[in-house]
Amino acid sequence: MTDRPGAPTRRGFLKAGLAGGGALVAGGAAAQEPDPLITEKQPWAQMWGDGVDATPYGMPIEYESDVIRRNVGWLTADTISSVNFSPIHALDGTITPQGCAFERHHSGAIDLPKEDYRLMINGLVETPLVFTYADLERFPRVNHTYFLECAANSGMEWAGAQLNGAQFTHGMIHNMEYSGVPLRMLLEEAGVKPEGKWVYVEGADASSNGRSIPLDKALDDCLVAFKANGEALRKEHGYPVRLCVPGWEGNMWIKWLRRVEVTTEAVESREETSKYTDTLADGTSRKWTWVMDAKSVITSPSPQSPITHGPGPLVITGLAWSGRGAISRVDVSRDGGKSWQTARLAQPGQNMALSRFYLDIDWDGSEMLLQSRAMDETGYVQPTKNALREIRGLNSIYHNNGIQTWWVKANGEAENVEVS
Amino acid sequence: MTDRPGAPTRRGFLKAGLAGGGALVAGGAAAQEPDPLITEKQPWAQMWGDGVDATPYGMPIEYESDVIRRNVGWLTADTISSVNFSPIHALDGTITPQGCAFERHHSGAIDLPKEDYRLMINGLVETPLVFTYADLERFPRVNHTYFLECAANSGMEWAGAQLNGAQFTHGMIHNMEYSGVPLRMLLEEAGVKPEGKWVYVEGADASSNGRSIPLDKALDDCLVAFKANGEALRKEHGYPVRLCVPGWEGNMWIKWLRRVEVTTEAVESREETSKYTDTLADGTSRKWTWVMDAKSVITSPSPQSPITHGPGPLVITGLAWSGRGAISRVDVSRDGGKSWQTARLAQPGQNMALSRFYLDIDWDGSEMLLQSRAMDETGYVQPTKNALREIRGLNSIYHNNGIQTWWVKANGEAENVEVS
Structure with a gap:
């Protein structure tokens, strides 16, 4: 299914007519060099532009200022425990830049310096451990590009077409290249006891946003990540460390990851009982619906x-x-x-x-x-x-x-x- | 050569001692929950963070403010025709965010609105054409991740070790996912005449930075790109359209691409004669050294x-x-x-x-x-x-x-x- 686009020789672009300025250049001679009238209208070709010290860290050009995350005021009670949406209608390719990548948090994006960061591994382990950020940097690292989709993405559409734009119907998603340490390595360092069957993971923010993950998944491909698209995680994406739970709902990708506790059973926390279950017609709920289907x-x-x-x-x-x-x-x-x-x-x-x-x-x-x-x-x-x-x-x-x-x-x- | 890191069970991390706060949690009972003393020192766990409307387009957190492009004052006569360097020493993974991706320009980064953008295909073609940006969006698109390396990357090191940092010795490089139209499609639309063997490509900035490219390469994998890492090109990377010449020296990746002229011979422009050739010991120069070797x-x-x-x-x-x-x-x-x-x-x-x-x-x-x-x-x-x-x-x-x-x-x- 993957291939190069077919050779478009005479594929009808000309026949259909090109929009706006798209046009045949008049005459054979004129075709050899740009129309001088056009050149006169090109101030950018006649003056200096910005120097290389103008943007030590660059932002999008002003003309793209509408390509931003947007929230929907009415969706949640406030914007601190809320969500904003990636402008997927305006992007191409697959990578989502961190600056406009969907974010959702339950008690706000916190300010957590690397020096103060700690990650505890405790519960049913041989040796409970606390890692600093510098400790994590000493473990073998991996790189993977994964999508993160909120379980609620398109959730407003259950009752019928609601929101008029792909940003709002499907924009609770992003896709980044993560670098970090497999969670498996940290768990093996602490030594999981045979009775351990789940991990409970939580963040350092006030909500803590605790979630239970089966040990098999935690040992398979979960990633304790500190870079996204090459650079440090942005504040709103969990700086300095977040969990990646590939393919599973975004709520489990704990930001500001502070603790991984090995347990025998799921904790049945607020975030996996009153939230993030699927209420059926008869009032019962499907739970543990972690995987995001195609x-x-x-x-x-x-x-x-x-x-x-x-x-x-x-x-x-x-x-x-x-x-x-x-x-x-x-x-x-x-x-x-x-x-x-x-x-x-x-x-x-x-x-x-x-x-x-x-x-x-x-x-x-x-x-x-x-x-x-x-x-x-x-x-x-x-x-x-x-x-x-x-x-x-x-x-x-x-x-x-x-x-x-x-x-x-x-x-x-x-x-x-x-x-x- | 590619694999998952080996299982690090008891791999010596503990034996060697973890740095800083990395430590065993004291006692079995205390290991079950975070040390209350640590919790008291965590203001971020006790207050709201930023809301989702705080950063419609986010920037790196203040603690990462040293992870920026840097230039070297003495390298060129001014900073408008100069270069800055990606902070590769501080990045991980492979993607370079646009905001800190190496840039070099010869007469400054120009401000060229999409509406005013034109691309001319002329010279030895059946039908000279001018495309608007909107026209380009109607052609079939491809996505590819490519590195761009300046031919001068590490150039200061010929005479011996000069610059103290990977950012400065090797930072004239970036790696992004590009979306755009194969140049081949635009050339086929215009119809290359049999005598055409080269293209001459130039930008809309005052330098124009014209370069000659053999027609075979132009028809192979050159890309007329308008997105990098999913979003519009940044101003300093050639907004709204640049050329990608995969694997070849960065100077040929014309920013603000305005013209592609099909010719019989190379133009032998300033940028490929007095510059971007390799002067040998006997004073002669190697030319057409386009490919960036491993x-x-x-x-x-x-x-x-x-x-x-x-x-x-x-x-x-x-x-x-x-x-x-x-x-x-x-x-x-x-x-x-x-x-x-x-x-x-x-x-x-x-x-x-x-x-x-x-x-x-x-x-x-x-x-x-x-x-x-x-x-x-x-x-x-x-x-x-x-x-x-x-x-x-x-x-x-x-x-x-x-x-x-x-x-x-x-x-x-x-x-x-x-x-x-």
Whole structure:
């Protein structure tokens, strides 16, 4: 499914007409050098720009100032225990820069200097230990790119199409390259006793946000991370140390990780009983629904990224991911799920990381009901929202991985809708 | 060569003693919960942190304010036509965040709004064309992670060890995930005439920084990129559009790309005659030395990243790359090249992208002459600086890919030295 785009020789771009200034250069002679009228209008070609000391640490250019995290005021009682969303409608590729990567915290992003950082391993271990940050730097390190998705991502959509933009419907996600120490190594250093079957992990913030994780997962691929995308974690991402729990819901990726306690049973904490369970139609709840199943969304065109040109070549693009492994295929429908075309993956699917997909079409200018459908290496196929509702009812908040529909109108604008 | 770190059960961390607060928790009972004295000293656990609207676009935390690009005042006549260096000594993993990624420009970083952006394809083509930014967005896109290294990286080291820090000796490099349109597609859209054998590419800044590229390379993997690490290019990286010329010297990666002219011959511009050629001992110059040969550097320990603890477990880490393909292996020497150990690659080598390597050792506390030696998939082995000097003499500025030596002293400090 992964390949280079086909050779586009005479592929119709000219036939369809290019937008705006896209045009044939008039005349053979003029074609040899830039139009002097254009040059006169280019002040940037006639003066100095900024020197290399202008931005010791650079920020996005002012023209991109709308590509930021956004929160939704009404979603939570306050913005300190709340969430903001990655601007996925405006990004491409797969890496999420830390500066605009989704964040959620339950008692605010705390200020914890490295010097004051401590990580305790206790409970059912041979030798309880406390590590400093400097201690952690002495353990063997690994690097992995993983997605983090909040269990509540798309949660507002259970009852029907609510939020008008991919940033808000699917933006509780990011994808970064982490560097850190396998949790397994720290647990082995302390020596897990045979009766230990779970770990309880908590953060140094006031909420502590404690969660229980089966020991098998803790020993498998959990990562005590101190860098993301090469540099130190940002404050709001858990500086100086967070836990990565690959493929599992973001709430378990404890920020400001301060303690890992080995236990015989799950703690059944607030965060895994009254929250982060899925209430079914009969009032009972599914619990331990940690894995984020395969999911995808078209990021452009979408409500915040409308089509700004007429008929002709159009790039449809989006993101796909699975907590159970690599994405193997993504299909795109333009007619609300009646027919499907296989999209092109920009790179082969990576284990528990975002995949970028593209479908290059010749748009005829008529309206579309755009959908994407992810498949992962286990053979799992992303379901429709209605298929999920048939099993889980309408009371859930979490784990909505149903197929998203954007109604793209003939004028290029898009809207969040449902198809029956 | 790529694998998970070995299971470190009882691997000597305790035996060697952990630094600072790293310690056994006293007593069996106390081990079950955090020391109340420590808790009292944790103000962050007792108050709100920042809300999610605090950082619509986040910056690194204040404690990391030294992890920035730095320039060297004396290197160029001014800072507008100059260079700054990535803080590679403080980064981990492979991705370089745009905010601290090396940049070099010849007449300053210009302010070019997307709306005013134009790209001309002219010269020996059937149909000269001018594209707007919106036009480019309609072509099929690809994603690739590539390193960009300035040909002058390590150039100050030809005459001997000069600069005391990996940031300054090897920091003219970055590694980002690019999204954009293959240059091939734009050239095919214009229709290259049979007599076309080269392209001449130039930027919209006052320097224009024109370079000639053989048509084969232009049609192979060159990329007209508009995103890096998912988001728009930063101003200083060529917003809104730059050229990627994978594996080839950074000067050819034209920022603010405004024109691609198909020609029969190379233009022999200033940037490829008086600059970016390698002056040999006899005064003649090697030209067309575009490919960046395999190279590596240990980023920690290094002069800016000394060892801050005593004997015992120590992570030696660094970066390796090759313009001819993927890194296949990196060896590390602790005795100035007399003996070598094979390091662990954090991930399998990627084509023309940075690789991170680690060597986990039990440091005995004695001084070391640390070196790394990269090998790529072609079988090429990174040479010593002296081996390069034997062939190229001492007059060159560019293309110094010789093995770097850090003298790590018993007190943990490191210094840039040469070994004979």
